[in-house]
Amino acid sequence: xxxxxxxTYSYPGTSSPALRDLSLEIPRGQFCAVIxxxxxxxxxxxxxxxxxIPHFYHGSLQGEVNVEGKxxxxxxxxxxxxxxxxxxxxxFNQISGTxxxxxxxxxxxLENLGIPREEMVARVAAAMELVxxxxxxxxxxxxxxxxxxxxxAIASVLVMQPAILVLDEPTSQLDPVGSREVFQAVREMASSxxxxxxxxxxxxxxxxxxxxxxxxxxxGALLADGEPRHVLAIDTVWxxxxxxxxxxxxxxxxxxxxxxQDGKRLPVTLDEATLTFKAFQKRR
Amino acid sequence: MxxxxxxxxxxxxxxxxxxxxxxxxxxxxxxxxxxxxxxxxSTYLLVIFGLLPLAFLSRLLLELVSRTxxxxxxxxxxxxxxxxxxxxxxxxxxEVGPISFKQEGVQFAIASSGRILIVVGSFLWFxxxxxxxxxxxxxxxxxLPSSLSYLIVSSIQIVPxxxxxxxxxxxxxxxxxxxxxxxxxxRARAVLPLVAPxxxxxxxxxxxxxxxxxxxxxxxxxxxxxxxxxxxxxxEPMLQRFLLLAMAGTLILSIVLRLVS
Ligand SMILES: Nc1ncnc2c1ncn2[C@@H]1O[C@H](COP(=O)(O)OP(=O)(O)O)[C@@H](O)[C@H]1O
Ligand SMILES: [Mg+2]
Numbered sequence: 001x002x003x004x005x006x007x008t009y010s011y012p013g014t015s016s017p018a019l020r021d022l023s024l025e026i027p028r029g030q031f032c033a034v035i036x037x038x039x040x041x042x043x044x045x046x047x048x049x050x051x052x053i054p055h056f057y058h059g060s061l062q063g064e065v066n067v068e069g070k071x072x073x074x075x076x077x078x079x080x081x082x083x084x085x086x087x088x089x090x091x092f093n094q095i096s097g098t099x100x101x102x103x104x105x106x107x108x109x110l111e112n113l114g115i116p117r118e119e120m121v122a123r124v125a126a127a128m129e130l131v132x133x134x135x136x137x138x139x140x141x142x143x144x145x146x147x148x149x150x151x152x153a154i155a156s157v158l159v160m161q162p163a164i165l166v167l168d169e170p171t172s173q174l175d176p177v178g179s180r181e182v183f184q185a186v187r188e189m190a191s192s193x194x195x196x197x198x199x200x201x202x203x204x205x206x207x208x209x210x211x212x213x214x215x216x217x218x219x220g221a222l223l224a225d226g227e228p229r230h231v232l233a234i235d236t237v238w239x240x241x242x243x244x245x246x247x248x249x250x251x252x253x254x255x256x257x258x259x260x261q262d263g264k265r266l267p268v269t270l271d272e273a274t275l276t277f278k279a280f281q282k283r284r
Numbered sequence: 285m286x287x288x289x290x291x292x293x294x295x296x297x298x299x300x301x302x303x304x305x306x307x308x309x310x311x312x313x314x315x316x317x318x319x320x321x322x323x324x325x326s327t328y329l330l331v332i333f334g335l336l337p338l339a340f341l342s343r344l345l346l347e348l349v350s351r352t353x354x355x356x357x358x359x360x361x362x363x364x365x366x367x368x369x370x371x372x373x374x375x376x377x378x379e380v381g382p383i384s385f386k387q388e389g390v391q392f393a394i395a396s397s398g399r400i401l402i403v404v405g406s407f408l409w410f411x412x413x414x415x416x417x418x419x420x421x422x423x424x425x426x427x428l429p430s431s432l433s434y435l436i437v438s439s440i441q442i443v444p445x446x447x448x449x450x451x452x453x454x455x456x457x458x459x460x461x462x463x464x465x466x467x468x469x470x471r472a473r474a475v476l477p478l479v480a481p482x483x484x485x486x487x488x489x490x491x492x493x494x495x496x497x498x499x500x501x502x503x504x505x506x507x508x509x510x511x512x513x514x515x516x517x518x519x520e521p522m523l524q525r526f527l528l529l530a531m532a533g534t535l536i537l538s539i540v541l542r543l544v545s
Contacts, residue, residue, distance in 0.1 A: 056494075056495065077498070078501075078504055081499060085499065086499045088492060095496075099417050104512065108500055109500035111508050
């Protein structure tokens with residue numbers, strides 16, 4: 001369970017806030033996607049959840065952030081890091097830089113936590129299996145492709161078994177197959193009730209298919225919040241520069257041509273599109 | 285792509301299986317002996333009878349020779365030319381018109397080339413045969429703070445990345461018409477626009493990296509465990525101690541020799 005109450009934050013030396021009066025509650029086990037154009041404050045939100053703001057970045061933070069019932073700003077970083085796992089936007093920088101093989105790299109976090117060796121071996125193997133990098137176990141983490149590196153970065157945080165997993169654009173380097181696999185793995189973790197997932201993502205088609213909820217941020221403020229298929233059909237969300245699924249885009253094209261019934265909701269997923277366009281065809 | 289991790293090259297050699305501190309002691313001994321022993325040829329003896337056989341046993345002879353050569357040769361050539369020609373006074377060896385090669389200059393060049401050779405060679409041999417993570421583990425076991433060993437190990441492996449990035453930026457600058465070849469002055473001017481983006485992008489990386497290792501518990505209080513065990517043959521601690529003694533001995537010997545002469 002995560003809760004933000006009236007959170008406003010400005011980075012040091014900046015005057016306009018990166019987040020404005022943000023209030024949110026994310027219940028345990030939810031898969032929540034965060035969407036929004038570049039500069040919307042998505043990464044800033046992730047940093048707040050991981051405690052980097054205010055522990056690492058100072059600046060001015062107002063409002064309250066609670067993680068599993070405790071205030072994140074006053075909770076010591078060591079406690080917070082057991083609760084929240086963060087996968088950074090750039091997988092290259094997530095690699096520790098001291099390990100020679102992928103499996104050693106994934107074990108890095110567990111070594112730091114002081115987990116006994118036998119348990120480490122089992123957990124590393126399970127994490128590699130989950131994100132599909134078992135064949136890379138003996139490869140050098142620095143010699144991987146962007147997509148492979150991204151999976152290794154995910155595994156290296158997953159292996160620490162945080163209660164809350166925050167992923168910052170984790171599929172940016174992945175092809176459609178790889179992206180789908182990541183979404184599926186994340187979906188399963190959330191569904192098993194073990195993990196709350198907050199995933200910053202541009203690939204709205206997968207968001208619509210897998211996430212429980214979508215939060216749209218624009219200019220640091222909350223623009224829309226709800227089921228992905230509702231949020232992604234909202235005009236202002238689209239105008240703010242958030243990507244649309246191809247089904248919504250097709251409907252918007254019809255709208256432009258004046259062939260869309262006023263007030264009718266735009267389809268977001270394939271199922272909705274099938275239904276809507278069938279009805280559309282009948283009417284003509 | 286630098287598929288390698290830093291400089292480390294995996295080979296099936298018994299040298300690769302040695303404890304990192306054993307190899308550290310060996311290359312430390314070469315370094316110290318090379319820098320402190322007097323005489324023009326002492327470093328070359330160390331290279332021929334010490335470093336090269338070890339590189340051969342590590343199955344990295346060619347690798348070491350070519351890597352060392354690429355770094356050391358340009359230096360050697362310029363030192364020979366500059367010291368040989370510009371040595372003031374001295375005994376001329378060869379004379380070509382107004383230019384003459386001085387014996388003292390050549391001797392100085394031989395001695396300083398040997399020093400560079402042993403320093404670069406023994407560092408590269410160590411880096412080529414030692415897994416950085418094992419080095420880090422070994423240092424941690426000896427009580428070195430983990431932040432310090434992280435710094436050492438990650439910078440060893442970041443050097444090739446720094447080089448790669450410098451090359452990328454250099455290529456970009458060159459394609460925008462910046463002249464990188466040319467006189468020393470031209471080159472110095474070309475380096476300036478290279479330095480700024482290099483430092484800037486590295487700083488951003490450093491910040492993100494710091495955050496990334498933080499999330500992975502790098503500063504987590506309490507004892508760390510290790511995923512790997514490092515093996516150490518029974519005789520290795522003895523050899524390490526012997527090498528430490530040898531280093532001390534060499535140091536004393538070189539001081540005595542210098543005082544005597
Ligand atoms: N370290 C920083 N210092 C100052 N401003 C920053 C910093 N990081 C991000 N910002 C600013 O905060 C705003 C939100 O950025 P960010 O959270 O990275 O957006 P997003 O992840 O949605 O692209 C942007 O206007 C950005 O320029
Ligand atoms: Mg971002």
